Amino acid sequence: MSVKTFFSRIANWELWSFNVIYAPISPVWLWYAIRSRAFWFFTPSNPTIDFGGFEGEGKKEMYDQLPADVIPKTIYIKNDWPFAAVLDAIGANGFQFPFIVKPDVGMKGILFRMIQDEEQLEKYHQRIPVEYIVQEKVDYPVEVSVFYYRYPWEQKGVVSGFIHKELLQVAGDGRRTLRQLIQAHPRAKYRLEEMTHRHQHRYDRVLQEGEIFYLSYAGNHNRGAKFTNLQEQIDDELLTVFDRLSHYNESFFYGRYDIKTTSVEDLKKGRNFLILEFNGAGAEPNHIYDCDMSLAQAYRIILQHWKALYRISRYNNQQGIPYWGFRRGRAFLKAARKHFRLLEEFD
Known part of the structure; x- marks a missing residue:
């Protein structure tokens, strides 16, 4: 800083x-x-x-x-379920990707994620240590x-x-990398440690002009929402x-x-x-x-x-x-x- x-x-x-x-x-x-x-x-x-x-x-x-x-629409998932059981529950309740996952008991947007595909869901399920919810993306x-x-x-x-x-987001200009956009953002620049943890693997990506990239999907002050x-x-x-x-x-x-x-x-x-x-x-x-x-x-x-x-x-x-x-x-x-x-x- x-x-x-x-x-x-x-x-x-x-x-x-x-x-x-x-x-x-x-x-x-x-x-x-x-x-x-x-x-x-x-x-x-x-x-x-x-x-x-x-x-x-x-x-x-x-x-x-x-x-x-x-x-x-919301269902509750035990973190110790076999992943096949998770997929069965999601299918039985008619969920389609993308959807939201978050701990049943949570706060400040911790472990709040948008899941785009089965691979992301499996990684999340293997990682999260507590019961969580699957919720339709509104x-x-x-x-x-x-x-x-x-x-x-x-x-x-x-x-x-x-x-x-x-939500905390940046808009591309076709020139600057994601890292540069974050460093210039009026709120994200105060959250560089968090941004590095979440987005370092994308830092060198150049966003196209007008392209919106969400730095967080959690709409709270703690996660930088405006x-x-x-x-x-x-x-x-x-x-x-x-x-x-x-x-x-x-x-x-x-x-x-x-x-x-x-x-x-x-x-x-x-x-x-x-x-x-x-x-x-x-x-x-x-x-x-x-x-x-x-x-x-x-x-x-x-x-x-x-x-x-x-x-x-x-x-x-x-x-x-x-x-x-x-x-x-x-x-x-x-x-x-x-x-x-x-x-x-x-x-």
Whole structure:
């Protein structure tokens, strides 16, 4: 990393590590734990998801609680299955290449891959150390995130954040190599170690003019996706769609939906969209990124969400939903983080 790149990274808070960003406001989180007399005060927020969806929850438990017509076709694969059994499951469920694979319990786009052929699938299956999912590739052109919360004592919730995502990508010019395009990219240049790990074998390839090359298929900030704030698009029509989802099982009160759709207009009409993920209590209000927001403004938004999370969790607890005990939560979190470290080794 050049000196110029290093200092521009220091100057831009969005490029700081998660721990550095959140350290100054962590006493507020601790205060909510003290007020609740529960270290894991957030666990009743989404009562039917392990740990409230803070970390370590599986995608299956989330998909099973949403309407079937808004979930991409998905099957679950044991990593110790013979590869022939994997092919049988894929064939029996009508999957065609390309499709998506990712760990059932995952985060930050770790081991998220698009599989183009049987050879790639076999390599992935032989490598991945945990259960994973095979999911149809959703070709809707628009990817968005919607942050939604609803106080359990109210019928209507709040859409607090709405962003459009653009996957990390470069466009060829017929002259420069992939390496040169990455080094010149405003976000990818900060991720050279990751880019080398993933794409070194293609570095000398010259992309044709206008050719798009996706550096990552994971649409999250951690993987370099570009976010565009759609705050002005939030209205009652959009809220109605997510109120309906929240009331579907009366248990999703706080979190972020990651969605693909044909258009924002169709999403507002409640049609032509599929939910890729629902992230619960641990969801970051990612509309703080890529919108020229100061760190102070970002902190204000984060703290507003933490307050909502505390109020939802406290109310649900008063209705009889217990907080997780300290030992139970610590054991769950320890196991989840061990799981994620294992995934990172194989990513």
